[in-house]
Amino acid sequence: MTEHADVQVRPGVESDLQALTELYNHYVMETPITFDTRVFTPEERRPWLLSHPEDGPYRLRVAADAYSQEILGYATSSPYRAKPAYATSVETTVYVAPRAGRRGVGTLLYEALFEALSGEDLHRAYAGIAQPNEASVRLHERFGFRYVGTYREVGRKFGRYWDVAWYEKPL
Known part of the structure; x- marks a missing residue:
């Protein structure tokens, strides 16, 4: 577990599911950061949670307030694509609660995630960032990701098209 004054970073667990779902649903309804367009129930998000065990290449790290245990954000590594040759690549993402922005939570989450992945048979991490x-x-960029290209107007949400810039990082 990573600690930073008032924030603890740890693997995500079943009891986090409600709060993680609420956090994700905020981004679904209020932002183009995710291209999901309808909210989820915790039961609908359970397979996602279970696809991120404590070990292996697909991890979930959760940041919580050290005192209240309120969820402040989470980071994941997930399969980049389903075909076998992509097995050494992961897609990473970070979601920070709006009230926890600008506190270094995203940095703490990525530090913990990449530390957890350091012993895995992985070659590259990719991140798609809606623009x-x-x-x-x-x-x-602070974590060594470099821009590799943009998918132009690849997603439509809120009545408009959005670009996604792609970044990669050697692991």
């Missing part, structure tokens, strides 16, 4: 999102671009 514009300068805070996410800065976070990813």
